[in-house]
Amino acid sequence: MAVRLFSRASSCCAALILSGCVAPAPALPPDTTSENAASHAKLEDFSPADAAMSCSEIAAEGVSIESKMQADTGKVEANRTRNQIAGYFAALYLVPIVATEANSQEKKDIAKLYERRDVLIKLSVVKSCPMPVKPAS
Amino acid sequence: MKSKSFLVVPLLAILAGCGSYSTSSVKPATGAATGVAAKTTKSATDVMLTEGDITDRPYTVLGDIAVTVRKVTIFDADPTKEKVGEALKEKAASMGADAVVLARYGTVGIGFSSWGVMDGNGRAVVFQGK
Numbered sequence: 668m669a670v671r672l673f674s675r676a677s678s679c680c681a682a683l684i685l686s687g688c689v690a691p692a693p694a695l696p697p698d699t700t701s702e703n704a705a706s707h708a709k710l711e712d713f714s715p716a717d718a719a720m721s722c723s724e725i726a727a728e729g730v731s732i733e734s735k736m737q738a739d740t741g742k743v744e745a746n747r748t749r750n751q752i753a754g755y756f757a758a759l760y761l762v763p764i765v766a767t768e769a770n771s772q773e774k775k776d777i778a779k780l781y782e783r784r785d786v787l788i789k790l791s792v793v794k795s796c797p798m799p800v801k802p803a804s
Numbered sequence: 805m806k807s808k809s810f811l812v813v814p815l816l817a818i819l820a821g822c823g824s825y826s827t828s829s830v831k832p833a834t835g836a837a838t839g840v841a842a843k844t845t846k847s848a849t850d851v852m853l854t855e856g857d858i859t860d861r862p863y864t865v866l867g868d869i870a871v872t873v874r875k876v877t878i879f880d881a882d883p884t885k886e887k888v889g890e891a892l893k894e895k896a897a898s899m900g901a902d903a904v905v906l907a908r909y910g911t912v913g914i915g916f917s918s919w920g921v922m923d924g925n926g927r928a929v930v931f932q933g934k
Contacts, residue, residue: 688913692923697834701865743911754914788857798856
């Protein structure tokens with residue numbers, strides 16, 4: 668009875684801890700470009716350094732952000748098999764949880780890169796520059 | 805008997821082949837003054853998806869979409885950006901949207917209810933003056 672209780676408790680703990688392994692998609696920025704937007708972005712909304720950026724500088728930073736995102740995502744995905752195996756055993760025995768790799772730094776970096784890209788997208792709209800992201804599909 | 809089920813259960817799990825399933829939700833877009841009523845449902849293949857914004861066609865916002873794609877068993881392939889993108893398109897299509905702008909993705913990981921979970925967000929929009 669006690670063993671079964673411990674097993675269930677450890678499974679619950681493992682599931683709760685491992686649920687932190689998923690990084691949610693970053694939140695969307697406020698709408699400033701649609702016809703029904705409450706307000707539209709202006710150049711004064713940006714920092715002086717951002718407002719001074721040219722279209723080519725925006726595009727170059729967009730490419731840099733894309734490659735950094737791919738590198739960070741690659742690091743997270745590289746640990747997937749290890750995390751799944753550790754997660755499987757953690758559901759049986761609590762100890763292997765230490766074997767998981769959360770990639771917390773990469774996930775924080777990705778969230779920051781999305782934030783910066785949102786600024787560049789908004790800046791591109793205000794300056795009538797091409798979008799600093801991959802074309803639509 | 806016990807040894808048979810020991811083999812059969814994982815085999816069934818592998819052969820189940822359900823792959824993945826998705827759940828979705830919609831909320832009003834932050835910064836949009838008024839919501840726009842949904843139009844008739846359309847095909848997901850007709851919906852445009854972009855990680856950027858659309859500047860060459862005026863649009864109004866239908867709402868912000870959030871989707872979660874989960875794999876069914878530990879043996880299925882992990883959810884990918886492509887699968888999340890498809891789920892965003894399907895949800896947008898069901899709302900009568902023409903496009904999903906500002907699409908973004910979480911990273912794949914072990915979730916509370918699945919061995920492989922990936923989130924996606926996007927803004928469903930409908931073009932004006934079609």
